[in-house]
Amino acid sequence: MKKIIKLLPLFVVLSFSFLIFKNWFSLNPLSSGDWTYAFLSSSREFSAYPQVWNTHFFGGFGGAIPFILGLETFFLATSKFLSLAGLNWILIERLIWFWPYLVLSFFSSYFLFKSFFKISFYSVLAALIFVTNTYALMLASGGQMGVALAYAISPFVVGYFVRFSNENKYLSIKSNFLESIFFGGLLAIIAAYDLRITYIVLTVLFLYTIVVRPFTKKTFFRFLFFVFLIPTIIIVLLNAFWTFPFIALSTHALDAVPKGSYVSMESVRFFSFAKFENTFSLLHPNWPENIFGKVSFLHSEFLIIPILAFISLLFGLKDKKNYKTVGFLSFLGVFGAFLAKGTNDPFGNVYELLFSHFPGFFMFRDSTKWYLIVVIAYSVLIPYSLYNISLFLNKKYKVKNWTIFIVFLVFWAVLIREGVVGQLSGTFKKQTVPVEYIQLADKILGDHTFYRILYVPTYERYGYVSDQNPALSADIIFKTSDIKTIISKLNNPKTGTELSEAGVRYVVVPTDPQKEIYLSDRKYDDSIRVNLVEEIDNIPWLIKLKGHGNLNVYELKEKRERFFMLGQGKVSLKKISSSEYQINLQNVKNGDRLVFSDAYSKDWVLINSTNTNHSVSYRNFNSWNLLRTGDYSVKVYYGPQKWVDYGLIVSAITAVVIFVVLVWLHREQKK
Amino acid sequence: MKIQDLIFIIALVVLLYKKNVRFVILTGIFFLVIALPLFTFWIFFTAQRLVYFAALFFFISAVFLLFKKE
Numbered sequence: 001m002k003k004i005i006k007l008l009p010l011f012v013v014l015s016f017s018f019l020i021f022k023n024w025f026s027l028n029p030l031s032s033g034d035w036t037y038a039f040l041s042s043s044r045e046f047s048a049y050p051q052v053w054n055t056h057f058f059g060g061f062g063g064a065i066p067f068i069l070g071l072e073t074f075f076l077a078t079s080k081f082l083s084l085a086g087l088n089w090i091l092i093e094r095l096i097w098f099w100p101y102l103v104l105s106f107f108s109s110y111f112l113f114k115s116f117f118k119i120s121f122y123s124v125l126a127a128l129i130f131v132t133n134t135y136a137l138m139l140a141s142g143g144q145m146g147v148a149l150a151y152a153i154s155p156f157v158v159g160y161f162v163r164f165s166n167e168n169k170y171l172s173i174k175s176n177f178l179e180s181i182f183f184g185g186l187l188a189i190i191a192a193y194d195l196r197i198t199y200i201v202l203t204v205l206f207l208y209t210i211v212v213r214p215f216t217k218k219t220f221f222r223f224l225f226f227v228f229l230i231p232t233i234i235i236v237l238l239n240a241f242w243t244f245p246f247i248a249l250s251t252h253a254l255d256a257v258p259k260g261s262y263v264s265m266e267s268v269r270f271f272s273f274a275k276f277e278n279t280f281s282l283l284h285p286n287w288p289e290n291i292f293g294k295v296s297f298l299h300s301e302f303l304i305i306p307i308l309a310f311i312s313l314l315f316g317l318k319d320k321k322n323y324k325t326v327g328f329l330s331f332l333g334v335f336g337a338f339l340a341k342g343t344n345d346p347f348g349n350v351y352e353l354l355f356s357h358f359p360g361f362f363m364f365r366d367s368t369k370w371y372l373i374v375v376i377a378y379s380v381l382i383p384y385s386l387y388n389i390s391l392f393l394n395k396k397y398k399v400k401n402w403t404i405f406i407v408f409l410v411f412w413a414v415l416i417r418e419g420v421v422g423q424l425s426g427t428f429k430k431q432t433v434p435v436e437y438i439q440l441a442d443k444i445l446g447d448h449t450f451y452r453i454l455y456v457p458t459y460e461r462y463g464y465v466s467d468q469n470p471a472l473s474a475d476i477i478f479k480t481s482d483i484k485t486i487i488s489k490l491n492n493p494k495t496g497t498e499l500s501e502a503g504v505r506y507v508v509v510p511t512d513p514q515k516e517i518y519l520s521d522r523k524y525d526d527s528i529r530v531n532l533v534e535e536i537d538n539i540p541w542l543i544k545l546k547g548h549g550n551l552n553v554y555e556l557k558e559k560r561e562r563f564f565m566l567g568q569g570k571v572s573l574k575k576i577s578s579s580e581y582q583i584n585l586q587n588v589k590n591g592d593r594l595v596f597s598d599a600y601s602k603d604w605v606l607i608n609s610t611n612t613n614h615s616v617s618y619r620n621f622n623s624w625n626l627l628r629t630g631d632y633s634v635k636v637y638y639g640p641q642k643w644v645d646y647g648l649i650v651s652a653i654t655a656v657v658i659f660v661v662l663v664w665l666h667r668e669q670k671k
Numbered sequence: 672m673k674i675q676d677l678i679f680i681i682a683l684v685v686l687l688y689k690k691n692v693r694f695v696i697l698t699g700i701f702f703l704v705i706a707l708p709l710f711t712f713w714i715f716f717t718a719q720r721l722v723y724f725a726a727l728f729f730f731i732s733a734v735f736l737l738f739k740k741e
Contacts, residue, residue, distance in 0.1 A: 211737055277710070277722045300710035303722075307703050310729045313696045316736055327736025334730045346723050 006120075009405060013124045016409065017102075017131060020419040021140075023428050024098045029090055031461050032426040032514060033290075035143025037433065038079060038089050039441045042466040048077040050648065051578045052245045053598075053638040056465055060452060060472030061502070061599035061620075062578075064640060066249055069242035070192030071146045097145045098427070101152050105131045108156030113380050115159035116325050121401050122383040122390075125408065129379040130155060132412070134284040135371040137419055141290050141426030147369075150190050150197035155376060157186050161205050162214075165227050169219040178665040180226040181658055184234025191235050192242075196363045200372050204332065212328050237654040244647030245640045249603075268355050271366050272342025279340035281305050282374055288418035290426055291522055301415060309333055309381040315388040326384070329377045336373025343367075434513050436549035437462035444469050450562045451505035456490070456536065457483050458517055460510030467578050472504065483528065487535045496541035496556065501619070503597050505559045507542055509533050509552040560597065563636075566618075567592030569626070579641035586631045596622040596636060603639040608632065675717050679724040683731075692735045699728035 024030065031037035038046075050073040055062045065072060078096045079089075087095070109130030113123050130136065139148050164179050171179065191198040208214075215223040236243055273285040273295050281302035285295045310333070316326030343351045354361045364370070386404055393399035413420050422428070441464040444453070452470050455463055458481070459473040475481045478489050489495050490507075499507075509532055510517060515524035518532075533552050537544060542554035563571045563581065569588035573581050583594070595618050596604065604615040606624040609632075615622035622636075679702075686695045702725035709718035 275719070276726070277706075277719055280722055280726055297713070297715075298710050300707050303703050303707050303710065306725070306729075307700055310696070310725075310732075311700060313729060313732045313736065314693065317693060317696075323736050323739060327733045327739075330729055330733035331737065334726050334733065337726065345719075 009121060009124045012405075012409065013128045014106075016128065016413070016420075017106075019422075020132060020137070020416070020424070020428070021102060022422075023430060024094065024102070026430065027090055028430045029433055030093055030098060030143070030427040031431060031433075032429070033142035033144065035093070035145055035427060037462055038083075038092075039438075039464055040083055040088055041441070041445050042464060043079040043083040043089065043092070045466055045468070046076040046080040046083075047467070047577060048073075048080050049577065050241050050644050052242075052249075052640050052644050053579045055467045055578045055598065056470035058599070059476035060454075060459075060470045061477070061597070062470070063599055064245075064249060064601065064603075064638075066242050066246035066640070067195065068146075069245065069644070070239055071194070073241070074192065075146075097149065101140065101145065101148050102131070104149070104152035104156070105136070108153055108159070109379055112155035112159035112162075112376065113383060115162045116329070116380050117322065117384055117387075119383065119387045122387045122405070125383040125386065125405070126379045128409075128412065129382055130375060132416055132419065133282050133375055133378075134287040134416065135282065135368070135375060137288075137416065137424065137428075138284040138286055138290050141424050141428055143427050147194045147197060150194035151372060153186070153190050153193070154197055154201045154372060155379070157183075157190055157201050158204055158208075158376060160186060161227070162208065165209065165214040165223065168223055168226055169215065174665050174668050176222070176226045177230070178662065178669065180230040181234065181662055181665075183227070184231035185238065185658060187231050188235045188238035191239055196369050197372060199360055199363065200369060204373060204376065207332065207335070208328060211331065212324055234654070234658070238651055238658075240647035240650035240654070241644055242647065244650070245643040248643040249640050265352060265355070268352065268365055268367075269343045272344050272348070272351070274341050274368055274371075275344050276337065276341045276346065277303075279337040279371065279374060280334075282371070282378055284368065284371070288424060290424070294522055304411065305378060305382070305415075306333075308385050309378045312381045312385040312388070315385065322384075326381070329381050332373055333377035333381065336370050336375075336377060340367055340370035340374060431514065433462055434511060434550075436511065436551040437464070440464060440508070440548060440551060440553065450503060451559055452503045453506045453508055454499060454504045455508050455510055456532065457481065457486050458510075460508075460512060460517065462513070463508065463510065467575075472502075483532055487532065490536065490539055493541060496539075498619070500556055500559050501564075501595075501597065502621075503560050503562055505556055507536070507554040507556070509536060511550045560595075562598075563594065563596050565592055565594060566623075567626075577641075579638040581636045583634050583636055584631075585626070585634065588626050588629050588631070590627065590629055592626045593618070594624045594626055598622060601638070605637055605639050607635040607637055673716075673720070675720045679720065683724070683728065686728075687731070692732050695728050695735075696732045699725040699732070702728070 018025070029037055050069055052064050052066055052069055053062060054065045054072065057063050057065055079092055082092045082095070083089070106127045109127045110123055113126035136151065139151060160183055164183055168176060187198065190201060273293070275285070275298070277298045278285050281298065282305050283298060283302040286292070287296070310330060312326050313330055316323045319326065339351065342348065351367065355364065386408055390399065390401050390404040393404070394401070418424055419428070444464050450468055452472050453463065454472040454474060456474040458475045459471050463471050465471040474486050478486050480486060509529065512518050512529065518525055518528040520528065536542060536552070536554060542556065545553045545555055561571070563573050563583060565571050567589060569592045570586040571594065572584045575581055585594070594606070596615070598604075598621070600615065600617040600620050600622050602614050604622045606613045606615070608628065613624050615624060617623070682698060686698060702721040706718045706721035706725070709721065
C-alpha cells in the first residue's frame with residue numbers, strides 16, 4: 001500500500017500527460033511539420049549504410065549531408081530493418097521516435113532533478129514541466145524528432161555530468177574510466193541526433209564547470225582528463241563516420257544549404273520571434289497554434305512560472321547545502337532566457353555579435369533552441385520551490401504536500417489548457433493518408449524506372465519519394481515561393497526541356513490535406529490550388545492524367561534518364577548506392593559527354609582504368625567529356641564517401657573497444 | 672532611457688548599497704507580480720521593463736549565491 005501511495009504522484013503526472021499525447025498512442029500517422037511519412041515499399045529500399053550524398057535533399061537534385069549523416073543513418077537504418085520485419089510506418093515512427101522521446105524525457109528530467117536535490121515527492125513535477133512546457137510541446141507538435149530526442153536526453157547528460165564532476169575526485173582510476181567512457185558515449189549519441197542541442201548542453205556543462213568549480217587545485221587535471229578529454233575523444237571517434245566526411249568537406253560541408261538566407265543577419269533578426277518576457281516565462285512565441293511567424297502577446301498567467309522558479313533564491317539563501325546549486329540554476333535560467341530572445345531587447349546586439357563572431361554560434365539562426373537552458377533550470381527550480389513552500393505552509397498552517405501538488409497541477413493544466421483539451425495541431429492532431437497518394441505511390445512503384453516527380457508549388461509530405469524516384473519541390477528549384485512566378489516559369493517552353501533533361505516525368509499539384517501549402521494571410525484558401533490547376537492545365541507540354549481523384553497529375557512527353565549521353569554513345573547503368581554507379585558505355589565517339597543529373601559537385605568523379613576525372617558543370621548537373629572511344633565501363637563515385645567508409649571503421653572499432661573496456665572495468669569494480 | 676528605467680536603477684543601487692540580497696530577490700518577485708496585470712491590460716512598455724529588471728535582480732542574487740562564502 002505504501003508503495004502505491006509513493007507511486008501515486010507519478011501515476012497522476014503520467015495520466016495528465018496522456019491527455020496531451022493521446023494521439024501518439026493511436027493508429028494514425030503522425031506526419032506533420034518536419035516529420036515525414038514513408039510508404040512501406042520506399043522504407044524497405046532505404047540504405048542502412050551511411051551515404052553522405054543524399055539524392056533527394058535540397059530541392060530533389062541531391063547534396064552532401066555530412067552534418068546530419070548520423071541522424072539520417074539512424075532514421076534510414078531503423079526504418080529499413082523494421083519495415084523488412086513487416087512493421088508499417090505507423091508503428092515504426094512510434095517505436096523508434098515518439099515513444100522513446102516520451103520515456104527518455106520523463107526519465108532524464110527526473111534523473112536531473114535527483115542529481116541536484118534529494119527530494120522525492122515533488123520530483124515527478126520536474127518531469128511534468130520538462131515534457132509539457134510550451135517549448136517542448138511546440139517542438140513535438142512540429143515533428144522535429146531529431147531535435148526532440150536530443151532534447152529528451154539532454155537532462156540526463158547534464159545530471160550525469162553534475163554527479164560525475166562532483167564524485168570524480170573521490171573515485172578510483174578504474175571507476176573514473178568507467179564513468180568517463182559512459183559519459184562520452186552519452187555525448188556521442190546526443191551529437192548524432194542534433195549538433196545544436198549538443199552545443200547548448202556543452203555550454204551548460206562548461207558554465208557549471210567555471211561557475212560551480214567542482215574540483216580543487218589538486219584534482220583539476222584529473223577532472224580535465226576524465227570529465228573533458230576522454231569524452232571528447234569518444235564523441236569524435238564514435239561519430240567518425242560523419243565527422244570525418246564533415247572535416248574532409250570542411251570548406252563546402254554546408255554547400256547544399258542555401259547560404260544567403262541562412263547566415264545573414266537579416267534572417268537572424270527575422271527568426272528572433274520570442275521576446276524576453278516570452279523566454280523568461282517559458283512561453284514559446286508560437287504557442288499554441290504553432291503557425292510559423294504568428295506570434296501572440298504574452299499570456300500574463302505565464303509570469304507565475306518565473307515567480308515560482310526564482311522564489312527558490314529566497315530558500316537558497318537559507319539552504320546551506322544547496323545554495324550554490326540554486327544560484328547556478330537561477331543564473332542558467334536568466335542566461336538561457338537572454339539568449340533565447342535572439343536579437344530582441346534588451347541588448348539584442350549581443351546576440352548579433354555572438355552570431356557573427358563566436359565559434360559555432362552561426363548554427364543558431366533560430367534562437368528558440370536556447371529555451372532548452374530555461375527548461376532545464378526551471379524544471380529543477382520550480383519543484384524545489386514547491387517543496388520549500390510546502391515545508392513552510394505545513395509548519396505554519398498544516399497544509400499537506402498533496403494540496404500543493406494538486407494546486408500546481410491545476411495551475412499547469414490551466415496554463416497549457418489547449419494541450420489538455422486536444423486543441424494542439426501537428427503530431428497531436430489525428431491525420432490520415434489520403435487514398436490518392438497511396439494510389440500514386442502504387443503507380444510509381446509499378447513503373448520500376450528512374451524519374452523525378454515535381455511538386456508544384458511545393459513538395460507535399462504524403463508524396464512518394466525514394467532514391468529511384470526523388471521528389472522535386474518547385475519553390476526550391478525555381479527559388480521562389482510566389483505561385484505566379486512559378487506558373488510563369490512553367491509556361492516557358494524552355495522549362496519543359498530543362499525538366500525533361502532533369503528526368504522529371506510527372507508534375508503533381510498536391511491536395512494539401514493538412515492545409516499548410518495554399519495559405520493566404522496564414523489561412524487556408526482552396527482557390528489558390530484551383531487557380532494553380534487551371535493555369536497548369538493550359539501548359540502545352542504537360543499531359544493531364546486521369547484517375548488520380550483530387551490529386552492533379554501531369555506527365556511530360558519525354559524525359560531523360562539519370563545518366564544520359566550528349567552525343568552518339570549509349571549509356572546503361574547499375575546503381576551500387578546513391579554515391580556510386582557502374583556505367584556501361586557503348587559506341588562512344590570522341591567529343592561525347594556523359595551527363596549525370598544530380599546536383600553539380602566537383603567531388604563527383606569518373607573513374608576508368610587509366611585515370612580519375614572530376615565532374616564539370618553542365619546546366620548545374622555533373623558531366624564528363626569522354627576522350628576514349630568504343631565500348632567500356634566506368635565508375636562514377638562521390639569522392640567524400642570514402643571518408644564515411646574510413647570513419648565507419650573507426651566508429652565500429654571504437655564501439656567494440658568501448659564495449660570491451662566497459663565490461664572489463666565493470667567486472668574489475670565488482671572484485 | 673525612460674523614467675521607469677531610472678526608477679528601477681535607483682531601486683537597484685539602493686538595494687545593492689544596503690547589501691540585502693533578500694530584498695533584491697523580493698523586489699524582483701514584486702516586479703513580476705506588478706507586471707502580471709500590466710500585461711493583461713496591454714500596458715506593455717512598463718510591463719516589459721519590470722520583467723527586464725526582475726531578471727537583472729535575480730541574476731545579481733544568483734551571482735551573490737554563487738560567490739557566497741561557505
